[in-house]
Amino acid sequence: MAKKKSTRIIAISLCFFNGVSALFGGGSLIYDPTGKFLQMPIEFLEHTPFKNFLIPGIILFTVNGLFNVLVGILGIRKNSLFPWLTTLCGLLLTTWLTVQIIMIQQFYAPAHVTYYLAGILLIVTGLQLSIQAKK
Secondary structure, three states: OHHHHHHHHHHHHHHHHHHHHHHHHHHHHHHOOOOHHHOOOHHHHOOOOOOOOHHHHHHHHHHHHHHHHHHHHHHHOOOOOHHHHHHHHHHHHHHHHHHHHHHHOOOOHHHHHHHHHHHHHHHHHHHHHHHHHHO
16 A cells, blocks of 8 residues: 555656646746747757747646646545546656657757656556556
8 A cells, every 4th residue: 555655655746747837838838939938049940830939838838737736636635537647647748759859850859858757657657557547
């Protein structure tokens, strides 16, 4: 039982880490679609369908921000969907990162490695919680 509790706490923490940072990042891009507020050059969008960061900011804010915070809250409330939604958060995050790297043709190791690890841990903890729930 202690392992399940610690796994759940890790998953909740990862959801809030990803969610809060995505709310900040996405919110900043919505606030300033030029990217200057976050010191992101508009040239990052050269190989994308976007002219500014507004749409990526909205997607980041909603998918990786609001959704992860909601899932974290469901984890605190011990909702039965939490394990599967945690796995989904990890899949969405790793997909977001992969698409982002392909589109901007840049790999920024400090951020990308950190968030890939968070995404992988979300997937693993979500799957562990799903298996533990069946026992």
